[in-house]
Amino acid sequence: MNILGRTKNILLSNLPVIIFYMLSFSTFEGLKEFPDLVAFYFNLQMIIVYFYVLKFPDYLGYGHIFFAGIISDVVTGIPLGTSSLSYLILCFFTSYIRNATLRSKMTAEWIAFIPALFFSNLMYFIVITNFSHLSFYYVELLQNTFFTFLFFPFFYFLLNSYQKNIVKINA
Amino acid sequence: MADSRDDFIIAIRYALLKKGTKQKFSLFFLISLSILIITLDKLSLPIVSSTRAVINDLVYEVAYIAATPGKFLSYLNKKKKDHFNTVNKNKILIEEIESLKSDRYDNLYLKTENYSLRKVLDLSNEGYKKDEISIKARVIIDRDSPYLKSLLVSKGRKQNIIKGMSVFSKGYLIGTIIESNYITARVLLITDLNSKIPVVIEGTNTNAILGGTGKKTDLRLDYLPDGFILEPNKILYTSGKDGFLAIGLPVAETYLDKKNNLRIKSLADPRQASIINISKGQFNK
Numbered sequence: 001m002n003i004l005g006r007t008k009n010i011l012l013s014n015l016p017v018i019i020f021y022m023l024s025f026s027t028f029e030g031l032k033e034f035p036d037l038v039a040f041y042f043n044l045q046m047i048i049v050y051f052y053v054l055k056f057p058d059y060l061g062y063g064h065i066f067f068a069g070i071i072s073d074v075v076t077g078i079p080l081g082t083s084s085l086s087y088l089i090l091c092f093f094t095s096y097i098r099n100a101t102l103r104s105k106m107t108a109e110w111i112a113f114i115p116a117l118f119f120s121n122l123m124y125f126i127v128i129t130n131f132s133h134l135s136f137y138y139v140e141l142l143q144n145t146f147f148t149f150l151f152f153p154f155f156y157f158l159l160n161s162y163q164k165n166i167v168k169i170n171a
Numbered sequence: 172m173a174d175s176r177d178d179f180i181i182a183i184r185y186a187l188l189k190k191g192t193k194q195k196f197s198l199f200f201l202i203s204l205s206i207l208i209i210t211l212d213k214l215s216l217p218i219v220s221s222t223r224a225v226i227n228d229l230v231y232e233v234a235y236i237a238a239t240p241g242k243f244l245s246y247l248n249k250k251k252k253d254h255f256n257t258v259n260k261n262k263i264l265i266e267e268i269e270s271l272k273s274d275r276y277d278n279l280y281l282k283t284e285n286y287s288l289r290k291v292l293d294l295s296n297e298g299y300k301k302d303e304i305s306i307k308a309r310v311i312i313d314r315d316s317p318y319l320k321s322l323l324v325s326k327g328r329k330q331n332i333i334k335g336m337s338v339f340s341k342g343y344l345i346g347t348i349i350e351s352n353y354i355t356a357r358v359l360l361i362t363d364l365n366s367k368i369p370v371v372i373e374g375t376n377t378n379a380i381l382g383g384t385g386k387k388t389d390l391r392l393d394y395l396p397d398g399f400i401l402e403p404n405k406i407l408y409t410s411g412k413d414g415f416l417a418i419g420l421p422v423a424e425t426y427l428d429k430k431n432n433l434r435i436k437s438l439a440d441p442r443q444a445s446i447i448n449i450s451k452g453q454f455n456k
Contacts, residue, residue: 025230025237061194066201070208074230075312077319077350077357080223081208088202095186095198131213134319135364137385 012166016060016159020048024068025075042147045072046120047155049087050113053094055104056163062091078134082127090120106156113152117145224352231323231355235311305339305450306330311355313442320363320385322346324447327354332449337416339448343439344368344409344422348449356449360441361422362387369412370422373405381407381423381435387442390423390435403427407435 011018023045045068052060069084076083093116101108121141128134187199211219308326326332328351336348338358346366350357359366362383370381370392380393392401405425411418423435 022237025234026241057194061196062198062201063194063196066196066205069205070226071230071234074227075234075323077321079209080212080226081205085202085205085209088198088205092186092198092202095189096182099182099185127209131209133365137364140385 009169013059013170015162015166016048016052017064020045020060020064020068021071023048024072041144042151043144044148044155045087046090046117046148047152048159049090050094050116050152051156051159053091054098054109055160056167057095057098059163059166062088065091079127079131082124082131085127086120086124089123090116093119106153110149110152110156113149117149121145227350227352228327228354231311231352234323238312305448306332308332308356308447308449310445310447313444319365320360320383320441321349322358322360322441322444322447324356324358324449325354326449327352327356329354332356336449336451339450340439340441340444340446342421343437344416344420345437345439345441345444345447358447361437361439362390362441367393368416368422369410370407371410372401372407375405378410378412379407387440388428388434388436390437392435401425401433403433406438 048060049065065087066084069082069087070080072083073080097109097112097116101112125141187202188197190197212223306326308324308330310322311325312323322338322345324332324338332348332351334348334351337344338346338348344361346358346360346363348356349359360383361368361381362385364383364385366381366383368381369378371378377396377399379395382391382393384391392407395401403425406421407423407425409416409418409420409422421438423437425433425435428434
């Protein structure tokens with residue numbers, strides 16, 4: 001295989017990691033770029049973490065999740081390590097769900113996303129209230145969590161079909 | 172019963188300690204590391220603070236570049252809206268110009284009268300001009316979060332930006348500096364829940380504290396006197412009671428919303444700010 005093809009393969013295989021870092025660095029938060037749709041913003045990072053840890057754990061390492069969380073904290077201005085801890089708690093629940101599940105079904109995984117999101121955001125809440133003097137926008141956080149849960153199936157099918165193609169190419 | 176409990180413990184242990192084929196770190200190790208970082212950050216040791224400042228500067232610069240596609244999207248959206256609003260605005264502006272032209276003559280008369288009265292009373296304008304040093308900065312990132320409404324700007328300690336300085340956009344106060352790194356700084360917007368500004372209400376001698384709620388069009392007034400009724404279309408000025416902000420800077424305005432509820436909106440639009448002025452409490456034109 002030539003160098004160009006190999007580079008393309010490496011890029012495609014690592015696309016979730018690249019997107020994940022880009023999301024941490026950039027200001028994109030779902031549909032927040034469109035002021036009319038501001039109510040529908042969601043946390044794409046959480047969807048990516050949940051999906052990849054659940055379905056393709058070899059494509060998104062915990063180390064990357066940790067570092068992206070640190071970057072996200074610096075950009076957002078909250079105590080260092082808060083997002084990392086929140087994402088890692090999500091990873092822990094996802095990993096547990098993966099081990100406990102015998103037959104994977106999209107609906108079951110979607111429902112299992114609720115407790116995972118809940119505990120992840122709970123950790124966020126605990127750290128923010130105890131380790132900083134920041135006040136909270138409860139409604140925004142609830143909206144964010146709700147739409148993250150709601151948009152999960154769309155990204156599930158999108159990422160699943162993409163990742164299956166990558167697995168086929170790499171096979 | 173004991174078997175199911177054992178299975179549960181094994182599953183948890185597996186989730187925490189198992190690394191997988193391509194994982195370099197276990198979840199347990201990274202969770203512990205996160206907790207350690209949070210604790211060190213909370214302790215605010217000098218070495219941790221300086222390390223954090225270096226990380227902040229590095230990440231902010233990369234984030235500025237990474238935010239470009241998102242900003243381009245916002246720019247396109249804004250341009251589209253601007254295009255459709257231009258004709259209507261033009262009509263309104265023509266009417267305003269006519270009205271301002273007539274006001275200008277009144278102002279000239281008042282200015283002359285003011286000057287002659289000051290001369291009679293032996294008052295001078297000196298003292299207002301002191302410390303009017305303002306530093307222009309560029310907004311690097313205006314990322315919104317459910318926790319902090321803030322902006323990142325391109326000037327820091329290198330340009331003598333210190334914590335507590337006031338930030339203005341287009342003549343209006345938009346926030347204060349809460350974190351100063353070597354080449355960047357973070358501005359806490361007046362719309363943030365944590366922002367508290369002592370203000371005085373136009374036409375009254377009533378003092379209050381202006382706080383944010385996260386929205387530009389819905390600020391909050393605390394510590395108003397008992398029985399005080401707030402009226403619409405009143406400007407809120409800084410009272411200078413914090414000992415830092417200058418007296419009489421316009422900050423917000425009261426208005427009636429569509430449901431006839433009295434609300435307070437910020438005069439500046441922090442989210443539209445791209446170039447800002449940072450000063451030691453006074454606005455420099």
